[in-house]
Every structure is written in structure tokens, then in C-alpha cells.
Amino acid sequence: xxxxxxxxxxxxxxxxxxxxxxxxxxxxxxxxxxxxxxxxxxxxxxxxxxxxxxxxxxxxxxxxxxxxxxxxxxxxxxxxxxxxxxxxxxxxxxxxxxxxxxxxxxxxxxxxxxxxxxxxxxxxxxxxxxxxxxxxxxxxxxxxxxxxxxxxxxxxxxxxxxxxxxxxxxxxxxxxxxxxxxxxxxxxxxxxxxxxxxxxxxxxxxxxxxxxxxxxxxxxxxxxxxxxxxxxxxxxxxxxxxxxxxxxxxxxxxxxxxxxxxxxxxxxxxxxxxxxxxxxxxxxxxxxxxxxxxxxxxxxxxxxxxxxxxxxxxxxxxxxxxxxxxxxxxxxxxxxxxxxxxxxxxxxxxxxxxxxxxxxxxxxxxxxxxxxxxxxxxxxxxxxxxxxxxxxxxxxxxxxxxxxxxxxxxxx
DNA sequence: TCTGGGGTCCTAGGACCC
DNA sequence: TCTGGGGTCCTAGGACCC
Numbered sequence: 290x291x292x293x294x295x296x297x298x299x300x301x302x303x304x305x306x307x308x309x310x311x312x313x314x315x316x317x318x319x320x321x322x323x324x325x326x327x328x329x330x331x332x333x334x335x336x337x338x339x340x341x342x343x344x345x346x347x348x349x350x351x352x353x354x355x356x357x358x359x360x361x362x363x364x365x366x367x368x369x370x371x372x373x374x375x376x377x378x379x380x381x382x383x384x385x386x387x388x389x390x391x392x393x394x395x396x397x398x399x400x401x402x403x404x405x406x407x408x409x410x411x412x413x414x415x416x417x418x419x420x421x422x423x424x425x426x427x428x429x430x431x432x433x434x435x436x437x438x439x440x441x442x443x444x445x446x447x448x449x450x451x452x453x454x455x456x457x458x459x460x461x462x463x464x465x466x467x468x469x470x471x472x473x474x475x476x477x478x479x480x481x482x483x484x485x486x487x488x489x490x491x492x493x494x495x496x497x498x499x500x501x502x503x504x505x506x507x508x509x510x511x512x513x514x515x516x517x518x519x520x521x522x523x524x525x526x527x528x529x530x531x532x533x534x535x536x537x538x539x540x541x542x543x544x545x546x547x548x549x550x551x552x553x554x555x556x557x558x559x560x561x562x563x564x565x566x567x568x569x570x571x572x573x574x575x576x577x578x579x580x581x582x583x584x585x586x587x588x589x590x591x592x593x594x595x596x597x598x599x600x601x602x603x604x605x606x607x608x609x610x611x612x613x614x615x616x617x618x619x620x621x622x623x624x625x626x627x628x629x630x631x632x633x634x635x636x637x638x639x640x641x642x643x644x645x646x647x648x649x650x651x652x653x654x655x656x657x658x659x660x661x662x663x664x665x666x667x668x669x670x671x672x673x674x675x676x677x678x679x680x681x682x683x684x685x686x687x688x689x690x691x692x693x694x695x696x697x698x699x700x701x
Numbered sequence: 702t703c704t705g706g707g708g709t710c711c712t713a714g715g716a717c718c719c
Numbered sequence: 720t721c722t723g724g725g726g727t728c729c730t731a732g733g734a735c736c737c
Contacts, residue, residue, distance in 0.1 A: 305737095325705075326702095326705095328705095329702075330702090330703080330704075330705075331702095331705070332703090332704065332705050332706095333705095334705075334706090334737090335737095347737080348704080348705080348737095349703095349704085350702075350703045350704050350705095351702065351703090352702030352703065352704095353702080353703070353704090354702095355702070356702080392736095392737085393708095393736080393737050394737075395737075396737075473735095473736080474734090474735065474736080475735090476734060476735050476736080477734090477735090478733090478734060478735085479734080479735085507711090507712085508711070508712090509711085509734095529709095531708085532708085532709075532710095533707095533708075533709085534707085534708085535706085535707065535708075536706085536707085537705085537706065537707085538705095538706090539704095539705065539706085574729090574730095576730095576731095584703085584704065586732085586733095587731080587732085588730090588731065588732075589730085589731080590729085590730060590731075591729095591730090592728085592729065592730090622705090624706090626708095
């Protein structure tokens, strides 16, 4: 072990979405509950331990989950509620922790380095866990060790509803017998490759000379070598800036209808531009993603002038779509991503000649903030959840601009 | 009843510049 | 006189995480 001096806590809410559903409806306690997997092409996003006993796991297609667990209770999900409880837990941790990182809706790291000689950190963590359970009613597990990787692996061992500290100096003992797939960032593919090489446990992996690992896996090889020894030095970061934003939709049935696809692309790009402006950012790269029948996925990206304009970005997205789409080929998903994001503050001078347009967008956003994001979209009959055949993109854009202009004039 | 949606990071080839 | 080498940006695809 390189750095024995740190104390890192990892906390993870157990089957978080299911736990929130159980707070809302306690009759779900003790039953096989599955969130997601509803609808023609849904997948499981969270499932209770009762459902896991039947082989159900997250990311599993709904059909398969139904087959394995026909008596399961399938729920569509309530993301507003999940965000709310995630926020409550975050606040509890923020109130108690000196330095913490929110790694996802249901996962947190806390840097407890310097808080004692370890036993104190364990006691402190136990107290925090008890507080979260008492104040929210949500089960949560934790792991405590010398770095983020080991703390996370300890949590995985502690689940459900448990806690585990890896004693100092016992890290290698903890790691060695585990399958390589237990290492965070060793996914299905990498595990399969390692298994084919005869490497099944972390102990096996540790026997491989670093040169061999680098030859085969390049950078990943170095990382494997380090991880098999419990080395991981990534800091607990309390803030990370978003590097890209995206939105995508899978259709209930595949389609070859170009007008329909353009409508969907229009709505998605408009929505994402709105998010971009809300973040006070400009984008410099736009990517259109098309997933065809058979799960064959292509993407086409283009570097563009820094922009936050729906009109400009929709034009670019439409261009990319036309360059990319193979006419007549059935499409199951369409998506859009903005990357190369920068803060708009210093870049605004680029838009001197577009002030009118910008004020128009801010008017649109005001309406949205007031009445809800979907209001304008629904007003045009392009509800994404129920996408209908639609009119030409240019016509829709014009209509939207006119609508907003008249809304604004009415106000004045 | 095959495969969601929002992200991050890495690789590899080509363009382009000096 | 047949074709260096490094750096950087762009693009497409894929693995991985929750």
C-alpha cells in the first residue's frame, strides 16, 4: 500500500429507488419490487433484494425481468421523489462532513483523513449512517478504508444495510480472493478478457508483470496493476464541472419516417438548448446519435461556433442528421449531445449582433421557468412520450418564434 | 416482451501546422 | 533524392458507471 494515511468513507443508499417507493407505500416492504422495465422497451433501473433472488438485476430488459419474476411489482419510477430524497441525504452529509463528494444520486464519498486514528472515523461514520437512517427512513450502507476504490468495494461487501471497515494493513487480504470483476471499472468485457487469460481473482491479476499488462491493455494495464494492489489516489472532489450534456429517446417501435425523426430531433435539441442556457453555458460541439434496428449505433459530430441559440443548434443538428441518416433504415433511438462547454459570461461578446435573438430565448426560458419545461413543447403537440407525426421543422421553429414574440408583446 | 438515459474517459486515425 | 517527427485538434466508436 502506498498511502496509508488517508481515511475515506463511501456511502451508498441500498436499492435507492425501491427504498423511496417503500417510503411512499409501506405495503411494498418485503415484496419483490422492480422500478423500471415498464413499457415496450424498458429496462430495470432498481430492484429490491426480494426480486434479486429471482435473478433480476438492474439494466435487465423488462421482458426478461417479467419472465424471471412474474409476480414482481413493476413501477414506472418517480424521479422527482428520488431527487428530493437524494437532496435530503446530501444535506445531512453536508451538515456533518468536512469534505464530501456526491458521486451520483445515491452515492457519496467523505474524506475523513486526520479525524483521529481510524477508530474515531469508524465511530463517526456509524453515527452519520444512523442519523441518515433515522431522519429519512432510507437504508444506507458504508465502507471505510484508505482510498475511494477500497471504500467502495467495502460498501459492496457490506450491502444491504450494513457497514464495513477494512482494517489498516489488511487491504491486500481483503482484495486477493475476490474475482477481478469486483474491481470498480472492470466491467463485463474486461473481466471476460482477463478470464480468458486465466486471470480470475485479484490475486491472479497481481501475479502479472506490469510490462505484460501494459503491452496488452496499455493505460488500462497500469490501472489494473495499481488496483490489484489497492492503489488509488483519486481525491474526494466536492465539485466537478459538467463537460457535456445530452438527451436521447428510444421509440416504442422503430421508424423510417424522416419527418417524425426530425420532429423528435427538434424537440430534443430545443430542450437541450434550454438546459444549456439554464447552466449559463455555450456549446462548441454538437453530436447527433442514431441507433438503428439491431442496436447498431452511429454518431456524427461537428465543431461549431460557440452558441446557446436553439435556432442555430437545431439547424446544425438537422444538417448532421441529414449527413448521417441512411434513408429507409429503421431507427430505434435518436439523441443529441452538446460538448466542449464553456461559461457564457465572457463569451457573450460573440453575440453582439444577436442580442434580439438572445432576449427572445430568455423570454422563452422565463415562460418555461414559470410554467414548467414541457409547456411550450406540449403546446405544439410534440409530447415526446407520445410522439405523433409532425410538420416540417422549419415551420415549427417559425411558429415557436412567433408564439414567443406575441407572448412577449402581450406582456409589454 | 432484448438491450433506458445521463454521464465520463480512452483509443485510434487523419488533418494540419511547424 | 519518394516521404521525419512532434504537437494538437477533430471525429467515430466503445467501455464503463449509476
